[in-house]
Amino acid sequence: MIRKILIANRGEIALRIHRAAHDMGIKTVAVHSTADADAMHVRLADEAICIGPPPAADSYLNVANIIAAAEIAQADAIHPGYGFLSENARFAGIVEQHNIAWIGPAPEHIRTMGDKVEAKRTAAAIGLPLVPGSDGAVTSVAEAQKVADAIGYPVLVKAASGGGGRGMKVVPDAGSLGPLMAQAKAEAKAAFGDDTVYLEKYLSEPRHIEFQVFGDGKGNAVHLGERDCSLQRRHQKVLEEAPSPALSPAQRAEMGEVVRSAVAKLGYRGAGTMEFLFEDGKFYFIEMNTRLQVEHPVTEAITGLDLVAMQIMVAAGEPLPLTQDEVRFAGHAIECRINAEDPATFAPSPGRVVDFHAPGGPGVRVDSALYAGYRIPPYYDSLIAKLIVYGDDREQCRMRLKRALEEFIVTGVKTTIPLHQALLDDPDFIRGDYSIKWLERWLAARAEA
Numbered sequence: 481m482i483r484k485i486l487i488a489n490r491g492e493i494a495l496r497i498h499r500a501a502h503d504m505g506i507k508t509v510a511v512h513s514t515a516d517a518d519a520m521h522v523r524l525a526d527e528a529i530c531i532g533p534p535p536a537a538d539s540y541l542n543v544a545n546i547i548a549a550a551e552i553a554q555a556d557a558i559h560p561g562y563g564f565l566s567e568n569a570r571f572a573g574i575v576e577q578h579n580i581a582w583i584g585p586a587p588e589h590i591r592t593m594g595d596k597v598e599a600k601r602t603a604a605a606i607g608l609p610l611v612p613g614s615d616g617a618v619t620s621v622a623e624a625q626k627v628a629d630a631i632g633y634p635v636l637v638k639a640a641s642g643g644g645g646r647g648m649k650v651v652p653d654a655g656s657l658g659p660l661m662a663q664a665k666a667e668a669k670a671a672f673g674d675d676t677v678y679l680e681k682y683l684s685e686p687r688h689i690e691f692q693v694f695g696d697g698k699g700n701a702v703h704l705g706e707r708d709c710s711l712q713r714r715h716q717k718v719l720e721e722a723p724s725p726a727l728s729p730a731q732r733a734e735m736g737e738v739v740r741s742a743v744a745k746l747g748y749r750g751a752g753t754m755e756f757l758f759e760d761g762k763f764y765f766i767e768m769n770t771r772l773q774v775e776h777p778v779t780e781a782i783t784g785l786d787l788v789a790m791q792i793m794v795a796a797g798e799p800l801p802l803t804q805d806e807v808r809f810a811g812h813a814i815e816c817r818i819n820a821e822d823p824a825t826f827a828p829s830p831g832r833v834v835d836f837h838a839p840g841g842p843g844v845r846v847d848s849a850l851y852a853g854y855r856i857p858p859y860y861d862s863l864i865a866k867l868i869v870y871g872d873d874r875e876q877c878r879m880r881l882k883r884a885l886e887e888f889i890v891t892g893v894k895t896t897i898p899l900h901q902a903l904l905d906d907p908d909f910i911r912g913d914y915s916i917k918w919l920e921r922w923l924a925a926r927a928e929a
């Protein structure tokens with residue numbers, strides 16, 4: 481039984497975890513850097529412990545200090561949120577060695593999926609479709625030439641330790657393979673201390689569609705549908721929606737069952753996301769994220785489930801609360817990520833929030849740790865609020881979202897609210913007609929005008 485959870489995170493996700501815990505009658509311990517002494521997650525938690533100076537490396541990533549805080553507070557579980565230590569297999573293992581429940585997957589599953597080459601090998605073994613490419617790592621240019629000739633150019637060189645787009649090179653033709661592979665390996669070595677690379681066929685205009693999955697570590701698993709996360713800028717998601725406007729109910733049911741069965745075979749515990757590229761009606765697995773994701777509320781909106789409560793239940797050793805047959809999908813949800821940034825240049829805009837008014841009304845949810853008078857510190861990411869809106873169908877959702885954005889007041893800092901307002905009125909967006917390339921083109925066209 482879990483009585484007290486240490487939340488190893490900050491901002492809106494720390495609040496989200498606190499809320500699920502208190503809904504379940506579980507006490508919370510906040511940890512914070514000196515820059516976050518007056519943060520909302522610190523104010524709301526039952527206890528708070530300072531774990532270091534502002535740089536995340538010295539506080540939110542400081543394993544020894546976080547473990548010490550958990551022991552001092554006698555927390556019996558740690559929830560890592562997203563980012564920071566959430567996909568650090570070593571940290572997960574240390575937590576478990578201290579007899580503290582890790583609210584996340586088995587450390588071995590985190591480690592496997594963190595290595596993209598091992599992740600793909602595992603994905604293939606549990607029946608997921610892959611992008612055509614090398615069978616594992618490529619160790620020489622000659623070997624890469626053979627693979628590339630077989631799958632056809634353009635190909636993509638990816639770093640095994642990469643993910644999130646870091647360390648990728650598009651290779652247009654055989655002549656540039658040698659130099660670009662050398663460059664990719666050098667960059668991977670510098671960024672991750674690992675120059676292992678692999679090859680994939682380059683898909684030119686796919687959508688990024690990810691399936692939310694959940695397991696109880698006892699072989700039971702469900703899929704909770706997909707999210708379309710194609711609208712990204714520099715590998716940062718801007719807006720996510722569920723269901724994907726590109727999928728038919730039959731495609732969803734068919735792919736959902738492939739994914740559910742894969743997760744069951746893995747014996748996976750907790751929340752996870754299977755990421756796919758979707759092009760010409762076909763899915764290709766690229767990565768698995770072994771954490772709760774920023775955009776999980778759109779899935780909560782269309783399923784009526786509390787994913788954080790489910791994480792806590794399975795971490796306490798309980799079975800999944802529902803079977804696949806009991807998962808009900810209804811309506812449509814969209815999340816806008818609101819950042820403290822200039823909406824044209826995306827330059828960060830930290831500083832004091834003067835006025836803050838969150839929208840409400842039918843179908844509206846705001847996940848935010850902001851309050852009037854709060855000083856947004858410059859040390860962390862610029863996400864200040866997630867606006868998640870639900871409607872019976874996509875158009876009702878879009879209209880409610882426009883209305884909610886009109887109501888949203890944040891003064892004192894610049895925000896990306898105006899960007900979302902423009903996006904929601906774009907004819908391509910209204911039709912749901914976009915790929916992973918769409919947003920950057922749209923932004924470039926706006927910058928011209």
Ligand code: MV4
Pocket residue numbers: 611636643644645646680681682683684688709710712715757766767916
């Ligand atoms: C790809 C791809 C095209 N073809 N793989 C970028 C981040 C990493 N998770 C995988 N990524 C991509 N892999 C093949 N074989 C294009 C991307 C990609 C991308 C993927 C999802 C969302 C936005 C993206 C933006 C640029 C490139």
